[in-house]
Amino acid sequence: MTPTPAALAPPTLAIDVHDLVKRYGPRTVVDHFSLAVERGRICGFLGPNGSGKTTTLRMICGLLTPDGGSGTCLGHDLVRHRERIKRETGYMTQKFGLYEDLTIRENLEFVGRVYGLDRLKQRVDQSLDRLGLTTRQSQLAGALSGGWKQRLSLAACVLHEPRLLLLDEPTAGVDPKARRAFWDEIHSYAAQGITVLVSTHYMDEAERCHEIAYIAYGELMARGAALDIIRHSGLSAFVATGPGADRLAIRLRDAPGVTAAAAFGATLHVCGPDREALMRAIEPFGNDPAIVWQEAEPTLEDIFIHLMGTARDNAPGA
Amino acid sequence: MRWLVARRGFWARLGAIIVKEVLQLGRDRLTFAMMFGMPIMQLLLFGYAIDTDPHRLPTAVIAADQSQITRTVLSALANTGYMSFTHRPVSEEEANALLQRGEVQFVVTIPSDFTRRLVRGERAQILIDADATDPMAAANPLAAAGPAINQALARDFVGPLAGLRDRPDAVELVVQRRYNPEGKSRLNIVPGLLAVILTMTMVMMTALAVTRERERGTMENLLAMPVRPIEVMIGKIVPYIAIGSVQVIVILLVSWLLFDVVIEGSIPLLSAGTALFITVNLAIGFTISTLTQNQLQAMQASFFMMLPSILLSGFMFPFRGMPVWAQWLGEALPATHFMRIVRGVMLKGADLGDVSAPLVALVAMLLIVSTLAISRYKVTLD
Numbered sequence: 001m002t003p004t005p006a007a008l009a010p011p012t013l014a015i016d017v018h019d020l021v022k023r024y025g026p027r028t029v030v031d032h033f034s035l036a037v038e039r040g041r042i043c044g045f046l047g048p049n050g051s052g053k054t055t056t057l058r059m060i061c062g063l064l065t066p067d068g069g070s071g072t073c074l075g076h077d078l079v080r081h082r083e084r085i086k087r088e089t090g091y092m093t094q095k096f097g098l099y100e101d102l103t104i105r106e107n108l109e110f111v112g113r114v115y116g117l118d119r120l121k122q123r124v125d126q127s128l129d130r131l132g133l134t135t136r137q138s139q140l141a142g143a144l145s146g147g148w149k150q151r152l153s154l155a156a157c158v159l160h161e162p163r164l165l166l167l168d169e170p171t172a173g174v175d176p177k178a179r180r181a182f183w184d185e186i187h188s189y190a191a192q193g194i195t196v197l198v199s200t201h202y203m204d205e206a207e208r209c210h211e212i213a214y215i216a217y218g219e220l221m222a223r224g225a226a227l228d229i230i231r232h233s234g235l236s237a238f239v240a241t242g243p244g245a246d247r248l249a250i251r252l253r254d255a256p257g258v259t260a261a262a263a264f265g266a267t268l269h270v271c272g273p274d275r276e277a278l279m280r281a282i283e284p285f286g287n288d289p290a291i292v293w294q295e296a297e298p299t300l301e302d303i304f305i306h307l308m309g310t311a312r313d314n315a316p317g318a
Numbered sequence: 319m320r321w322l323v324a325r326r327g328f329w330a331r332l333g334a335i336i337v338k339e340v341l342q343l344g345r346d347r348l349t350f351a352m353m354f355g356m357p358i359m360q361l362l363l364f365g366y367a368i369d370t371d372p373h374r375l376p377t378a379v380i381a382a383d384q385s386q387i388t389r390t391v392l393s394a395l396a397n398t399g400y401m402s403f404t405h406r407p408v409s410e411e412e413a414n415a416l417l418q419r420g421e422v423q424f425v426v427t428i429p430s431d432f433t434r435r436l437v438r439g440e441r442a443q444i445l446i447d448a449d450a451t452d453p454m455a456a457a458n459p460l461a462a463a464g465p466a467i468n469q470a471l472a473r474d475f476v477g478p479l480a481g482l483r484d485r486p487d488a489v490e491l492v493v494q495r496r497y498n499p500e501g502k503s504r505l506n507i508v509p510g511l512l513a514v515i516l517t518m519t520m521v522m523m524t525a526l527a528v529t530r531e532r533e534r535g536t537m538e539n540l541l542a543m544p545v546r547p548i549e550v551m552i553g554k555i556v557p558y559i560a561i562g563s564v565q566v567i568v569i570l571l572v573s574w575l576l577f578d579v580v581i582e583g584s585i586p587l588l589s590a591g592t593a594l595f596i597t598v599n600l601a602i603g604f605t606i607s608t609l610t611q612n613q614l615q616a617m618q619a620s621f622f623m624m625l626p627s628i629l630l631s632g633f634m635f636p637f638r639g640m641p642v643w644a645q646w647l648g649e650a651l652p653a654t655h656f657m658r659i660v661r662g663v664m665l666k667g668a669d670l671g672d673v674s675a676p677l678v679a680l681v682a683m684l685l686i687v688s689t690l691a692i693s694r695y696k697v698t699l700d
Contacts, residue, residue: 063538064699097538097540099534101345113333116331
């Protein structure tokens with residue numbers, strides 16, 4: 001093999017993209033985005049709606065041609081070796097992408113045939129067994145509930161034993177139990193050495209990832225393990241408990257020095273980038289003896305809301 | 319990882335698409351019912367309902383006798399407005415070939431002894447062979463011919479010929495209605511319906527098949543898998559070729575049972591022409607689906623295709639009755655060429671040579687449309 005950039009890339013990286021750019025007309029949806037993910041890792045891909053997560057995932061799996069930048073996916077060039085990437089990657093679309101008018105089994109068989117898999121029947125049987133859908137295999141996929149649809153999509157994605165999974169908001173609108181089952185499956189695939197890049201809006205899911213990439217308005221804003229991101233965020237946070245603490249949220253939300261003030265049940269959570277300013281902001285409410293203020297660790301959500309606020313908004317209304 | 323994937327490429331993926339399409343077709347009961355109910359309904363509806371009166375039909379003349387009187391006869395025929403003398407074949411064989419290929423509607427033959435017999439007061443005959451596959455196109459010209467000739471000649475019968483003036487039947491017109499001696503219009507409508515029904519169902523079905531994937535969001539998933547445009551296209555088209563073939567068999571059977579329409583020519587030739595036509599329509603449908611965003615648009619685009627196929631292909635109105643611009647539009651429609659093939663083979667018993675021109679036209683259309691379809695179909699979402 002000739003030493004292409006692909007061959008020279010560190011072999012431990014499943015995804016290695018640099019300066020990816022995607023424009024739609026005058027709008028830059030993805031702006032010089034770089035990301036490296038090591039093999040066997042679960043990387044959570046977070047960011048507000050319209051921040052370019054789906055576009056980035058589509059560029060990585062060869063569904064979209066980048067307008068700029070380069071990179072490799074599983075060692076294959078993003079643009080030139082699209083077919084190879086498609087063969088070795090499982091991409092799960094945000095919207096249910098299987099055929100609702102085919103049965104569960106027929107869908108899996110279709111996917112298996114497209115990839116030209118051998119021992120098709122056996123693989124489909126195994127997949128159904130693993131899903132626990134063997135008894136329902138002749139039901140139409142359209143008749144499945146949201147959680148089951150997502151699990152079926154995931155099963156279809158991994159049928160050809162890909163080395164990389166790209167999951168686009170796989171658990172949106174799925175109940176907690178099904179989400180937990182879904183994430184258990186993701187972890188079991190990672191344990192087999194499959195790399196996973198998964199976009200999500202759920203913070204608890206972000207914490208189940210080995211690492212996180214936060215994108216806002218097409219730019220990478222934060223990167224690393226959840227704990228590291230929290231530790232290095234530079235944000236301060238306070239929690240108020242006591243009767244009526246949650247009602248202070250509205251009054252504190254727009255105070256100077258406060259990034260976010262949110263009620264969680266009866267408690268109030270406030271955060272800001274500058275500890276002194278934050279303390280000044282909450283001082284007027286510190287005299288109430290019924291309310292106890294305590295310094296706390298900022299949450300991932302705090303950090304992302306803060307990052308969103310500081311992100312350059314080049315696409316109003318996006 | 320690679321060793322897990324069997325080395326079956328094109329055929330496996332193509333097979334995958336075909337199996338999937340057949341399953342989906344079977345699931346859509348309403349569509350399925352429509353595809354077989356619609357042809358029969360239209361057949362009954364149109365089969366009994368069409369009428370027309372075209373002028374200036376191309377006519378071949380064999381005038382073995384050149385005289386003042388034959389010139390009067392020919393100009394009388396031309397003055398009816400129904401005939402236009404476009405060919406002057408030298409032999410009867412040549413004239414027959416013109417009729418067979420559909421290049422002329424009529425052949426007028428004036429025997430060599432026509433003037434002599436007329437002058438002598440003997441029985442003088444003129445022979446008109448008509449292509450009666452479209453009986454409506456032939457009926458009025460033939461009805462007008464006899465009176466027109468005798469009226470015109472009456473003016474010429476002066477001096478020594480004045481005695482002939484009182485004989486209204488001085489010239490006897492012998493008419494041969496070829497291919498459809500009884501002048502049944504259903505004989506002509508049935509082959510035409512084949513073309514129209516196939517256009518309607520085939521174009522629309524494929525146009526919807528691809529846009530449906532886009533609308534339901536399954537296209538993105540399909541594109542993320544290693545399947546090539548040509549595989550998707552052929553895979554989506556193949557099941558419909560089978561459906562189209564069944565439609566043809568249904569139409570021909572019903573036509574035979576209800577209308578006594580039998581196939582004069584070669585069935586393999588008719589089948590080949592039909593298969594080609596079905597494929598062209600499917601390719602057009604596929605192209606429409608790559609140009610439209612949703613099923614509604616695809617539906618509308620299909621109708622754009624269908625209406626001219628009904629109105630301008632020679633189905634509804636005799637092709638030669640249309641103005642020249644409409645004839646040119648008609649030439650661009652696959653239905654027009656298919657109609658010529660079907661009428662030729664079914665009613666005239668035409669052979670490969672007779673229908674080679676429309677066959678070539680269909681092949682050319684297939685190539686152009688498929689190229690367009692494949693170039694428009696994208697493997698990415700860009």
